Amino acid sequence: MTAYxxxxxxxxxxxxxxxxxxxxxxxxxxLLDGRTLPATERVFRELPDLLSPGDLLVFNDTxxxxxxxxxxxxxxxxxxxxxxxxxPGAADGRHEVWAHLRxxxxxxxxxxxxxxxxxxxxxPAEVLGRCGPxxxxxxxxxxxxxxxxxxxxxxxxxxxxxxxxxxxxxxxxYQTVFARVPGAVAAPTAALxxxxxxxxxxxxxxxxxxxxxxxxxxxxxxPVRVESIADHRMHSEWFEVPQATVDAITETRAxxxxxxxxxxxxxRSLESAALGTPxxxxxxxxxxxxxxxxxxxxxxxxxxxxxxxxxxxxxLMMLVSAFAGFDxxxxxxxxxxARRMRFFSYGDAMLLQRAASAGNDGxxxxxSAVPR
Numbered sequence: 602m603t604a605y606x607x608x609x610x611x612x613x614x615x616x617x618x619x620x621x622x623x624x625x626x627x628x629x630x631x632l633l634d635g636r637t638l639p640a641t642e643r644v645f646r647e648l649p650d651l652l653s654p655g656d657l658l659v660f661n662d663t664x665x666x667x668x669x670x671x672x673x674x675x676x677x678x679x680x681x682x683x684x685x686x687x688x689p690g691a692a693d694g695r696h697e698v699w700a701h702l703r704x705x706x707x708x709x710x711x712x713x714x715x716x717x718x719x720x721x722x723x724x725p726a727e728v729l730g731r732c733g734p735x736x737x738x739x740x741x742x743x744x745x746x747x748x749x750x751x752x753x754x755x756x757x758x759x760x761x762x763x764x765x766x767x768x769x770x771x772x773x774x775y776q777t778v779f780a781r782v783p784g785a786v787a788a789p790t791a792a793l794x795x796x797x798x799x800x801x802x803x804x805x806x807x808x809x810x811x812x813x814x815x816x817x818x819x820x821x822x823x824p825v826r827v828e829s830i831a832d833h834r835m836h837s838e839w840f841e842v843p844q845a846t847v848d849a850i851t852e853t854r855a856x857x858x859x860x861x862x863x864x865x866x867x868x869r870s871l872e873s874a875a876l877g878t879p880x881x882x883x884x885x886x887x888x889x890x891x892x893x894x895x896x897x898x899x900x901x902x903x904x905x906x907x908x909x910x911x912x913x914x915x916x917l918m919m920l921v922s923a924f925a926g927f928d929x930x931x932x933x934x935x936x937x938x939a940r941r942m943r944f945f946s947y948g949d950a951m952l953l954q955r956a957a958s959a960g961n962d963g964x965x966x967x968x969s970a971v972p973r
Contacts, residue, residue: 605830605895606828607827610825610914610918611913612913612934618942618944619762619944620944620948620949621763621947622770623774628644628645628646628799630794630943631644631940631942631949631950632645632952633950634651635952636651636905636954637954639936642940645949646798648799648907649808651952653859655808656808657849657850657859658863658907659812659846659850659860660777661817661863661866661870662777662779662781662813664776664780665757665786665788666687666755666785667757667758668685668751669682669757669758670682671756672726674712674715678705679705680702680716681702681704682703683701684747684751684755685738685786686818686839687748688747696745697741698741698743699739701739701819713727727741729741734834758786758787759775762912762945763946776788777793777795778800779800782814785815787818787822789817789866789867790947791950792864793947794950812843812846813842813846813867817866820836821917823915824913824914825914825916830895833893833916835891835916837889837890838890839888840887840890842884842887846885860902861904862905864907864909868894869892872892872901872903876901893919894919894920895923896919897923898959900955900959903924903955904955905953905955906953906955908953909944909945910934910945921953923959924955924956925955
């Protein structure tokens with residue numbers, strides 16, 4: 602067994618390769634076909650040609666909400682909020698959220714924060730207290746339905762490495778064409794490359810489609826700050842796997858097709874739902890997951906993965922290394938940098954095949970998959 606450290610998942614990336622804007626056309630982005638080495642560079646719209654009739658593509662149909670808010674405390678100090686989760690509510694609406702707050706002095710329970718938009722309108726939010734993992738979030742009560750208020754007052758929650766202020770192009774392009782269920786504060790970025798032309802080509806090739814929902818949280822951008830992987834605490838995200846998707850996977854297996862996850866969020870949903878199942882199939886239902894996938898993980902569901910290029914030292918670098926193989930990922934990332942491909946959310950994509958050895962290269966931490 603290999604004793605990996607966080608440093609093993611680091612790499613040097615030229616700053617200019619971090620994509621600040623999407624490609625002019627979704628499917629005109631580049632695709633590194635890494636199923637075998639050496640990799641082949643393609644255009645993303647060629648993806649249907651790389652799949653077989655009877656294969657199944659599984660998408661994350663979450664919808665990014667305008668989760669970033671600007672305002673001030675009732676004492677006058679400025680506040681920036683990033684809503685992490687909209688809490689389920691009664692029939693009269695969802696009035697409470699968990700949020701990250703950035704302020705010179707953190708507000709206390711009982712204080713009011715006034716959030717505003719460019720038109721000078723504002724609404725008050727009551728701070729109910731601290732919440733979430735290690736009390737790192739703030740529990741806020743809003744005066745109306747949270748999703749409606751965020752749509753009116755919020756900004757597109759662009760990742761921290763994108764330096765421009767959000768605009769209407771971001772509102773359109775930092776969203777998949779099939780986004781359906783509002784709740785994510787980050788896009789499932791591998792799916793941003795799909796457009797109606799690619800979807801039509803997939804249908805013509807008899808490649809099936811199914812979906813899950815995972816509301817991506819801000820923790821997806823956080824690097825692992827501890828040296829030992831075993832000490833890292835994974836952020837939690839809500840997900841749902843419909844019964845129709847389980848049935849589609851069962852049918853795909855029966856006819857010898859491959860299950861292709863579009864994005865790491867889809868992969869995490871499917872593999873979380875399959876943990877401990879005797880038939881190695883996911884179970885339908887909705888719940889939270891904080892599964893941490895590292896080399897040694899026993900993949901039960903996903904055969905191939907469409908994914909973007911991820912942050913150094915991140916849990917997603919560990920996930921793709923577990924899936925395709927540590928040495929394969931190191932080679933593919935070096936190849937992508939040499940080709941001057943575009944990285945991160947607005948960047949290019951790659952297609953990965955699950956390594957034959959996936960699940961056999963155990964992590965001595967015992968943390969290959971941690972559904973806490």
